Amino acid sequence: MTIYLDCNATTPIEAQVQNSIIKYMTEEFGNAASRTHEYGLTAKKAVQQARDQIAKLVNAKREEVIFTSGATESNNIAILGLQKYGIQHNKRHIISTTIEHKAVLEPLMELEKQGFEISLIHPNKDGYVEPQTIKNALRKDTLLVSIMHANNETGILQPITKIAEQLQQHQTYFHVDAAQAYGKDIPTLRNQRIDMISASAHKIYGPKGIGTLIIRRRGYQKMPLTPLMYGGGQERGLKPGTLPVPLIVGFGIASQLALQNHKQRNQTCKQFKQKLITALTPLNPTIHGNLQHSLPNCINFSIKGIDSEAAILTLKGIIAISNGSACTSSNYSSSHVLQAMQLSEQQIQGALRISWCHLTPSVNWQPIIQHLNQLII
Known part of the structure; x- marks a missing residue:
């Protein structure tokens, strides 16, 4: 074998996660948007519980958890969703790195075609970027800094905490693609200077096809993201469509198990x-x-x-x-x-x-x- x-x-799927998915596919199969009967109410309750489980892992709030199809979609929303705001406020500079996943690099290339300036920072020979190089690249018109948590090819962790410290006095938004390290390096993602976190369930022993974009508020300030799709208004308007309750439940339990174990x-x-x-x-x-x-x-x-x-x-x-x-x-x-x-x-x-x-x-x-x-x- x-x-x-x-x-x-x-990753392989945890048995407890698998069992929960099957239950919500075969027994509790209601639509979380159905408000008129117990099947819908049970589904809605399960989704809210999953939000709490995911939020707890990164010290976020339930309402800050937006469900997506995976980290790739989350990255696209986090990056392309800021385009309109950047143009309106004349903030067209973005900082990222040359070692990002294509799910970050390709959306950045699309913004570059629209007149945005992209500064890609090279790593050192050890595979991670120096926080000072991020600080040196900051400008008044820097809209976003997008840095991965751990590289998918090398497993090298980026110094996210130190980069967050360098951004404390700057208003730029900070996005972390945490697909590889979500549920593994837990303290780092609890840093409140991180505005957006992308993650996928199938990297932490959960199902494929479900992920999250965690969007932290700055006080009462809402993140100025524009949706990439329309229709239905689900997930605070950022991800329309019927919620895949079984996958969401599985993601929640996978997050809970990650925190515990x-x-x-x-x-x-x-x-x-x-x-x-x-x-x-x-x-x-x-x-x-x-x-x-x-x-x-x-x-x-x-x-x-x-x-x-x-x-x-x-x-x-x-x-x-x-x-x-x-x-x-x-x-x-x-x-x-x-x-x-x-x-x-x-x-x-x-x-x-x-x-x-x-x-x-x-x-x-x-x-x-x-x-x-x-x-x-």
Whole structure:
């Protein structure tokens, strides 16, 4: 049986989450907008409970949780939704980084076509951006700073707390794409200087197809976002359409479990990482990014003389791993993240990402290392 080691792409689902989804698909299947009978009222109550569970994880309020189809849609709303406000107030400058997910970079490219100026900050050789470079890029007309929490390819955590400190005296909005670290690095996202947080349920052992954009108020000031779609007025007008109650319930329970169990989960993942690094040592791998600034459940590395595609093919049927972002794998090209970190072309072509979780079974690394060793030219 192939061992799944691609949890940064998507995680397995927790049994408790799965059971709750099935219940709300087969028994409590009401529409949360139906106010005239108990099925609708039960669904509405379940949705509100899920909002509370998600909000509690990041120290937000129930009404600040907006449900979306996932972090990609959340990122689009957070970025493109500010376009009208930026034009009206002559704030057309945005700061982000060269290592963002395409779900951030491509909306930024669309705004650039509309006359916005985008400053993309490069990471250092360890894979994270220096907070001072963000501060140095700030201008009076800076509308938004959008920085990912953890990189999906390398697992490197960005210094979100220190960046938030640099923004304290500036009115710019601060958006964090937290798809990879939501429910894993909990204290960071509780920082009230973060205005918007994007997350997906399927990265924390929940279902695919549901996510959130958490939008914090500044006192009584509402975030000036314009919806990208219209019709129905759900989710405070930002995400129209019938709420997928079963998925929302699953997301809520996944968030609750993350809050309860994140310390134990992280410890399990750290132990797995140490065993993996020890097993790889004879192959003299180059690990991309500083492990002291990384999530406990992921490493990105290359081995001299090994091409990533050849390695994945050789290990097929043994372990399931990747060589980049799952969202762009249908059109594979060299990793823009690793290019931004100024890795050599050989290292980029050989880069492998292994990611796991607390549900991952133990792995016998010896035959895997033997297979890789045979590929070394």
